[in-house]
Amino acid sequence: MASLLFHTKLLFLCFVAGLQFACGLVQYKPQQIHISSSSANQMIVVWSTFDDTKDSLVFYGKNKGGLRSLASGKSTKFVDGGSAHHTQYIHEVVLDDLDADTVYFYIVGSYSEGFSDVLSFTTWPAGNNWSPRLAIYGDFGNANAQSLPRLQLEAATGMYDAVLHVGDFAYNMATDNAQVGDEFMRQIEPLASSIPYMTCPGNHEYAYNFSNYKNRFRMPGDTDQQMYYSFKMGPVRFISTATEYFFFPKYGMYQMFRHYDWLKKELEDANKPENRAKQPWVIAFGHRPMYCSNNDHDDCTANESVVRAGFLGHLGWEKLFYDNGVDIAIWAHEHSYERLWPIYNREVKNGSTSHPYTNPTAPVHITTGSAGCQEGHDRFNKTMPAWSAFRSDDYGYTRMKVFNATHLYMEQVSDDQGGAVIDKIMVVKDKHGSYPYDASPIKPVGGSEIYNKLQNLLRKGGEGLP
Numbered sequence: 001m002a003s004l005l006f007h008t009k010l011l012f013l014c015f016v017a018g019l020q021f022a023c024g025l026v027q028y029k030p031q032q033i034h035i036s037s038s039s040a041n042q043m044i045v046v047w048s049t050f051d052d053t054k055d056s057l058v059f060y061g062k063n064k065g066g067l068r069s070l071a072s073g074k075s076t077k078f079v080d081g082g083s084a085h086h087t088q089y090i091h092e093v094v095l096d097d098l099d100a101d102t103v104y105f106y107i108v109g110s111y112s113e114g115f116s117d118v119l120s121f122t123t124w125p126a127g128n129n130w131s132p133r134l135a136i137y138g139d140f141g142n143a144n145a146q147s148l149p150r151l152q153l154e155a156a157t158g159m160y161d162a163v164l165h166v167g168d169f170a171y172n173m174a175t176d177n178a179q180v181g182d183e184f185m186r187q188i189e190p191l192a193s194s195i196p197y198m199t200c201p202g203n204h205e206y207a208y209n210f211s212n213y214k215n216r217f218r219m220p221g222d223t224d225q226q227m228y229y230s231f232k233m234g235p236v237r238f239i240s241t242a243t244e245y246f247f248f249p250k251y252g253m254y255q256m257f258r259h260y261d262w263l264k265k266e267l268e269d270a271n272k273p274e275n276r277a278k279q280p281w282v283i284a285f286g287h288r289p290m291y292c293s294n295n296d297h298d299d300c301t302a303n304e305s306v307v308r309a310g311f312l313g314h315l316g317w318e319k320l321f322y323d324n325g326v327d328i329a330i331w332a333h334e335h336s337y338e339r340l341w342p343i344y345n346r347e348v349k350n351g352s353t354s355h356p357y358t359n360p361t362a363p364v365h366i367t368t369g370s371a372g373c374q375e376g377h378d379r380f381n382k383t384m385p386a387w388s389a390f391r392s393d394d395y396g397y398t399r400m401k402v403f404n405a406t407h408l409y410m411e412q413v414s415d416d417q418g419g420a421v422i423d424k425i426m427v428v429k430d431k432h433g434s435y436p437y438d439a440s441p442i443k444p445v446g447g448s449e450i451y452n453k454l455q456n457l458l459r460k461g462g463e464g465l466p
């Protein structure tokens with residue numbers, strides 16, 4: 001017994017001192033396994049080991065007992081910026097010869113150091129004539145991840161083809177020398193290893209220039225380490241954006257301009273008639289909303305939010321979205337759910353009084369940041385603005401089903417109310433593309449509000465701003 005106690009104490013000391021190797025402990029077992037995708041024939045498989053392995057392999061096949069296909073990839077050393085310099089190896093393997101609409105079983109690991117348990121995913125149907133189903137949420141932590149069990153169960157029953165996690169992970173991935181990030185990634189593994197887990201960065205990823213986010217995730221396109229990218233899914237082009245470039249200029253001002261140029265080109269490309277014919281729905285998502293009616297002082301509560309209106313009339317995204325016919329804009333950051341009437345430049349643009357979401361003349365915005373985290377709820381102002389259609393601060397998440405080129409359905413699940421659907425809309429569009437010319441386009445804003453924001457950003461380096 002005394003010997004066992006000594007051994008346990010020694011191992012503990014080894015951990016504390018970061019001397020695992022000297023103490024003979026190795027950590028080769030694959031963990032934090034997650035996947036992403038951009039086509040019916042491809043899956044990007046990512047996992048971590050705390051010690052390096054000689055190779056990064058995925059064995060896969062259509063039968064659990066017949067994993068006869070092999071793909072190899074690479075590992076990248078990731079050292080967290082904290083004082084412990086917590087080190088792990090992020091492995092990435094791209095499977096690009098998959099059959100569409102097919103269940104695959106797979107294991108990840110190394111010939112010499114061992115493999116994971118057997119996992120599985122289902123590839124997307126081919127082409128654009130199918131109906132993607134997604135779970136969508138932001139602001140999802142390690143502690144108080146209230147929606148997680150329900151999401152896991154729903155994913156396990158085959159309810160979703162992908163997840164969109166709209167920024168703010170773990171709270172925070174870099175906390176406690178990135179151990180919170182490790183635990184969060186292990187926590188979501190049952191979900192994220194079975195359906196593509198598509199992401200964008202939020203403010204909680206800011207530490208060390210977003211390095212935990214940039215290193216842990218691999219998204220298709222790989223633009224600035226997946227800070228922004230796009231992917232096609234059936235009749236939808238999803239465009240993932242990085243609102244955080246506006247708020248952390250201490251990491252560089254130029255990336256704000258570069259992102260704007262990329263977003264403009266991406267939206268224009270999506271809106272070309274030949275592309276719009278294949279992907280009629282254009283859905284943009286990013287962490288911080290353009291509009292919200294919460295009772296905090298976040299950017300979206302301002303009349304001229306930075307994401308919407310930019311600085312002194314430059315770099316704002318709302319006009320880009322409007323000019324290029326973005327159908328749906330999805331946000332998070334506020335720990336609540338809010339659905340807006342179709343809106344442009346703070347004016348409601350309903351399709352009609354009786355059918356506001358049928359052929360609306362501006363994008364439809366929703367904010368869904370209430371999956372659950374240790375920071376709790378964000379409450380609303382008592383007065384509901386004219387542009388706000390429905391709001392709830394229950395914990396929960398959004399489901400989306402894109403039926404076809406004309407019909408897109410969204411509903412809000414309240415986990416607080418046992419999974420009840422508390423809101424739903426069908427967006428109907430006979431035609432997609434640029435909205436009608438608006439007689440009152442966004443004007444360059446010269447008011448003190450934006451000027452003060454810019455000054456604040458430059459003075460404080462962005463950190464600590466709402």
Ligand SMILES: [Fe+2]
Nearest residue numbers: 168202203333
């Ligand atoms: Fe946030």
